[in-house]
Amino acid sequence: MSGEKKxxxxxxxRLPRYFRYLSDLIKLDIKRISSKELSQRMDIxxxxxxxxxxxxxxxxxxxxxxxxxLLYEEVGKILGTDKxxxxxxxxxGNMGNAxxxxxxxxxxxxxxxxxxxxxxxxxxxxxxxxxxxxxxDLDDFVKNHHxxxxxxxxxxxxxxxxxxxxxxxxxxxxxxxxxxxxxxGDEVVVENVHLSDSLMVLGxxxxxxxxx
Amino acid sequence: MSGEKKxxxxxxxRLPRYFRYLSDLIKLDIKRISSKELSQRMDIxxxxxxxxxxxxxxxxxxxxxxxxxLLYEEVGKILGTDKxxxxxxxxxGNMGNAxxxxxxxxxxxxxxxxxxxxxxxxxxxxxxxxxxxxxxDLDDFVKNHHxxxxxxxxxxxxxxxxxxxxxxxxxxxxxxxxxxxxxxGDEVVVENVHLSDSLMVLGxxxxxxxxx
Numbered sequence: 001m002s003g004e005k006k007x008x009x010x011x012x013x014r015l016p017r018y019f020r021y022l023s024d025l026i027k028l029d030i031k032r033i034s035s036k037e038l039s040q041r042m043d044i045x046x047x048x049x050x051x052x053x054x055x056x057x058x059x060x061x062x063x064x065x066x067x068x069x070l071l072y073e074e075v076g077k078i079l080g081t082d083k084x085x086x087x088x089x090x091x092x093g094n095m096g097n098a099x100x101x102x103x104x105x106x107x108x109x110x111x112x113x114x115x116x117x118x119x120x121x122x123x124x125x126x127x128x129x130x131x132x133x134x135x136x137d138l139d140d141f142v143k144n145h146h147x148x149x150x151x152x153x154x155x156x157x158x159x160x161x162x163x164x165x166x167x168x169x170x171x172x173x174x175x176x177x178x179x180x181x182x183x184x185g186d187e188v189v190v191e192n193v194h195l196s197d198s199l200m201v202l203g204x205x206x207x208x209x210x211x212x
Numbered sequence: 213m214s215g216e217k218k219x220x221x222x223x224x225x226r227l228p229r230y231f232r233y234l235s236d237l238i239k240l241d242i243k244r245i246s247s248k249e250l251s252q253r254m255d256i257x258x259x260x261x262x263x264x265x266x267x268x269x270x271x272x273x274x275x276x277x278x279x280x281x282l283l284y285e286e287v288g289k290i291l292g293t294d295k296x297x298x299x300x301x302x303x304x305g306n307m308g309n310a311x312x313x314x315x316x317x318x319x320x321x322x323x324x325x326x327x328x329x330x331x332x333x334x335x336x337x338x339x340x341x342x343x344x345x346x347x348x349d350l351d352d353f354v355k356n357h358h359x360x361x362x363x364x365x366x367x368x369x370x371x372x373x374x375x376x377x378x379x380x381x382x383x384x385x386x387x388x389x390x391x392x393x394x395x396x397g398d399e400v401v402v403e404n405v406h407l408s409d410s411l412m413v414l415g416x417x418x419x420x421x422x423x424x
Contacts, residue, residue: 012416016409020391043395079412080419094310101306104391104408109415148418149411173418175411179232179316183255189421191414195405196316197228199361199387200291202403203321204224206360206385207292209401 007055007078014052015075017042019108022072034065081109085173086146088114090162091153092122092132095177099151100127110149114141135162142169149173156180163188219267219290226264227287229254231320234284246277293321297385298358300326302374303365304334304344307389311363312339322361326353347374354381361385368392375400 021042025033035053039046053071076082087105089096092115099105100112115127116135123134133141141147150166152159152174159178166174167188174190176182182190233254237245247265251258265283288294299317301308304327311317312324327339328347335346345353353359362378364371364386371390378386379400386402388394394402 009413013409013413015416016406016412019412020406020409078416080415081412083415083419085415085418094306094313098306098310099407102407105411108408108412110408110411149414172421173414175414189414189417191410191417193407193410194228194232195311195314196320196322197225197232198403198405199317199322200228200231200293200320201221201225202361202385202387202401203292203295203297204227204290205401205403206297207295209384 011052011055014044015079016108017044018052019072019075019079019081022068022075023107025068026072030068032065032067038066076109079109084109084111085148086111086113087149087151087175088112088116088138088141088147088171089151089153090116090135090138090166091155091177092117092119092125092127093153095153096151097127099153100130113145113147116141138165139169142171147171149175151175151177152182153177223264223267226256227291228320230264231284231287231291231293234280234287235319237280238284242280244277244279250278288321291321296321296323297360298323298325299361299363299387300324300328300350300353300359300383301363301365302328302347302350302378303367303389304329304331304337304339305365307365308363309339311365312342325357325359328353350377351381354383359383361387363387363389364394365389 021038035046035049039049042049053066087110089100089112096115100115105112112128112130115130115132116138117123117132118135122132125132148171150171150173152162154162156178159176159180159182163174163176163182163184167184172188174182174184174188176190176192179194181192184190233250247258247261250261254261265278299322301312301324308327312327317324324340324342327342327344328350329335329344330347334344337344360383362383362385364374366374368390371388371392371394375386375394375396379396384400386394386396386400388402388404391406393404396402
């Protein structure tokens with residue numbers, strides 16, 4: 001059902017949110033839900049929900065609503081959670097530690113299998129059951145383990161060098177936490193995370209609120 | 213110029229990105245830029261750029277392009293970077309540490325002025341020149357310091373209690389890193405950050421790429 005027609009990136013960016021809310025509904029043992037109820041929970045209009053979910057076939061039935069588990073599974077399949085992604089973290093600082101310890105990645109299909117750094121004090125330490133290796137060992141590691149995604153939390157001055165190395169090693173996905181927007185051509189898919197963008201939006205909303 | 217007409221949230225969410233790129237241009241000593249050049253750097257269409265920047269008056273001149281510094285200042289003003297926001301971090305774990313040490317918040321108008329936790333091992337330690345205080349001291353702290361934004365990096369089970377406390381203390385903005393989408397009514401502006409959403413989008417793009 002999925003993957004047959006091109007879904008816009010705007011819709012794709014909303015899917016993880018559906019996935020989270022559907023996962024919560026399953027935990028609450030809710031079997032089906034109308035677009036109206038889902039709309040109230042998610043703070044998205046019901047018509048937006050119907051439009052989004054129609055993009056990939058539409059799982060709702062008039063008068064019945066959505067089958068929660070079916071929709072959850074289908075959204076997960078579209079996102080690839082059933083496929084599973086093997087990830088490594090490059091940079092064992094605070095952000096690298098936070099990511100390695102984040103509890104919700106694994107049940108979304110992302111498994112952390114390696115952590116790398118260059119700081120002798122960090123090499124050999126264990127973070128959430130993963131031993132920190134030296135970055136020089138990355139080549140060997142990639143020869144012996146399939147790696148889908150490299151998560152970059154290195155200092156900004158090192159990011160271009162590390163990103164090029166990762167590209168050379170044939171890793172196809174980069175989740176980039178450094179301030180530099182990486183552009184590595186068509187071979188590598190990059191998702192740049194800029195935490196400050198979200199904080200600036202909050203600042204804007206706050207300023208608007210105060211001027212009301 | 214700003215604040216006079218309502219700008220859509222979709223445009224607002226793109227502004228921090230303009231702000232970042234304009235800041236880079238200033239560092240490169242570039243005085244003016246066409247929408248076409250900016251488009252190539254930012255990977256946004258030139259027509260999108262013109263449309264976005266027209267929302268708040270339009271700073272471009274036909275045949276001249278945009279005055280980089282003027283545009284940077286104006287985007288900053290719209291976002292409130294000139295106003296400045298005082299922030300506290302609640303939760304001195306890895307994510308709290310990462311945020312406290314993040315170098316780019318201050319020059320975007322966000323100053324960290326306090327860090328709170330409940331773990332006796334953390335109380336009294338110093339993170340980026342800020343002493344970690346006990347959460348019980350938050351009331352006193354807020355009496356003596358103006359706080360615009362509380363950044364929540366507490367364990368998920370504590371988030372609702374902490375958020376309600378923050379609301380009671382009259383803090384109007386919450387930047388929430390916990391998995392729980394907070395809804396605190398109209399009094400408090402909340403920006404929920406879900407890191408896994410971005411990772412899931414990366415996973416989707418990777419899966420699509422592999423099936424090409």
